[in-house]
Amino acid sequence: MSYERKRGKLGDLNALLRGSSKNTFSSIIGNLDALKQVKYTITLDSDTQLPRGAAWKMIATMAHPLNHPVYNKEKKRITEGYGILQPRVTVTLPESNSSFYSRIYGNEPGIDPYTRATSDVYQDLFAEGSFIGKGIYEIDAFEQMLKDRFPKNRILSHDLLEGCYVRSGLLSNVELFEKYPMTYRSDMKRRNRWIRGDW
Helix, strand or coil: CCCCCHHHHHHHHHHHHCCCCCCCCCCCCCCCHHHHHCCEEEECCCCEECCCCHHHHHHHHHHCHHHCCEEECCCCEEEECCCEEEEEEEECCCCCCCCHHHHHHCCCCCCCHHHHCCCCHHHHHHCCCCCCCCEEEEHHHHHHHHCCCCCCCCCCCHHHHHHHHHCEEEEEEEEEEECCCCCHHHHHHHHHHHHHHHC
16 A cells, blocks of 8 residues: 555556656566556546446547647646546446445436436536546656645545646546445445545
C-alpha cells in the first residue's frame, strides 16, 4: 500500500512508466523499455467490472484531437481538452447469491441499466465532469499537472482534485459496473471514507 491509497500507487506507476523510479516496487520482472511508450492508464477498483470493448472506446475517445489536453501556463492547469475521462459507473444487477441488503439497494432485476442514463450537471454546464477514481488518463498530462503539487499523506479524497487540475470529462457512452456492498456495515464504512475525504 502506497501513501494515500490509490494516489500514491498511481504516482509510483507513472514514475515507473516514464523511467524515473524503480525503487518503489519490491519486484520488477521483464524488460521495461516497452512501457515507456504507454500513453494512457485505465484505473479501476478491485470490485469494478470492465465490460468487453469498454477499454478501446475509452482509448479512442482520449486519442480524439478535440479531447487532447491543452496546458494553460497562466492558470497552471489544463483548460481545454481532457487529461482524464470518467465513464458512467453503474451498480450491477443483483445476482442470485447476493445478500438481502444488496438486493434491496441495488438495481431492480430485469431493468435495462442503459435506459436509466442521465446527463451530468457539471459536464453540461461547465464542460467538465467529476472524477471518481475510475477511468482513463493521459500519463504525461497527469504527471505534468500533479507531480509534487500536493503534500503527501494529507489528502484523503484525491480524485476530485486530480479531476480539477487535469480536467476530467464525462464519457457517458462507456459504462463500468460495480457491485453494491453486501452489508449495511460495509456500505456505511465506504460512505464514511467518502465523506471524510470530501470534507
